[in-house]
Amino acid sequence: MKGVAVFLLAVVCSSRAELVNVTVYGEALCPDTSAFVTGPLNRAVMEIGTIFTLKYVPWGNAKMISKEKFECQHGPMECTMNTVEACVIHYYPKREDFFPFLVCAFKQFETLNPDVGKKCAEEANLVWEKIETCYSGDLGISLEDMFAAETAELKPPHEYVPWVTINGEHDKTAEGKDLIEVVCQAFMGSKPPACEGELDWKEGINF
Ligand SMILES: *[C@@H]1O[C@H](CO)[C@@H](O)[C@H](O)[C@H]1NC(C)=O
Numbered sequence: 001m002k003g004v005a006v007f008l009l010a011v012v013c014s015s016r017a018e019l020v021n022v023t024v025y026g027e028a029l030c031p032d033t034s035a036f037v038t039g040p041l042n043r044a045v046m047e048i049g050t051i052f053t054l055k056y057v058p059w060g061n062a063k064m065i066s067k068e069k070f071e072c073q074h075g076p077m078e079c080t081m082n083t084v085e086a087c088v089i090h091y092y093p094k095r096e097d098f099f100p101f102l103v104c105a106f107k108q109f110e111t112l113n114p115d116v117g118k119k120c121a122e123e124a125n126l127v128w129e130k131i132e133t134c135y136s137g138d139l140g141i142s143l144e145d146m147f148a149a150e151t152a153e154l155k156p157p158h159e160y161v162p163w164v165t166i167n168g169e170h171d172k173t174a175e176g177k178d179l180i181e182v183v184c185q186a187f188m189g190s191k192p193p194a195c196e197g198e199l200d201w202k203e204g205i206n207f
Contacts, residue, residue, distance in 0.1 A: 020052040028109065037162070038106050041054075047192075058082040084117045091126070101126060
């Protein structure tokens with residue numbers, strides 16, 4: 001009996017392949033990041049979310065003027081909203097918690113501001129008050145310093161946003177509609193049905 005139990009455990013463990021690590025370097029208020037997050041990335045999370053981890057790095061092409069002062073491609077509001085996103089990820093590191101917030105924010109990237117952020121936080125069941133304290137204070141700044149450093153460490157350096165790495169390697173194909181295919185190929189375990197082209201189309205995916 002004991003032998004059978006050990007055998008079963010061994011089978012279960014060996015079938016658990018390592019998850020694929022997807023990292024997205026993006027920017028608030030950026031139309032291309034928005035199209036990617038609300039389109040291919042959202043679809044991948046829904047269809048094959050069980051086979052990859054997601055890390056989102058809110059910095060992109062922003063520049064450090066000093067440790068406390070940043071300059072952003074789409075103006076100061078982009079810096080503010082990158083910081084809001086950094087705070088959301090800090091307090092809610094689980095994808096199921098932070099990702100609905102990101103999708104909500106990126107759907108409204110053209111008018112994104114802290115009021116929209118507050119509504120998105122409420123919709124995603126996140127506590128806005130601590131996010132607000134974070135983005136308007138020292139914690140927000142130090143989180144952005146960290147994400148700026150992570151972006152600067154990219155090899156090769158990023159040339160545009162969104163910039164996507166698969167298991168730490170830049171992958172241009174993953175930055176568009178073929179994201180699911182790329183992640184499925186990188187996954188060594190038994191693949192979910194969506195990997196075999198049996199996409200389970202759901203409502204609300206504008207892709
Ligand atoms: C994904 O990242 C984790 C944590 O850094 C690491 O342990 C794991 O080996 C990575 N997986 C792959 C497939 O590279």
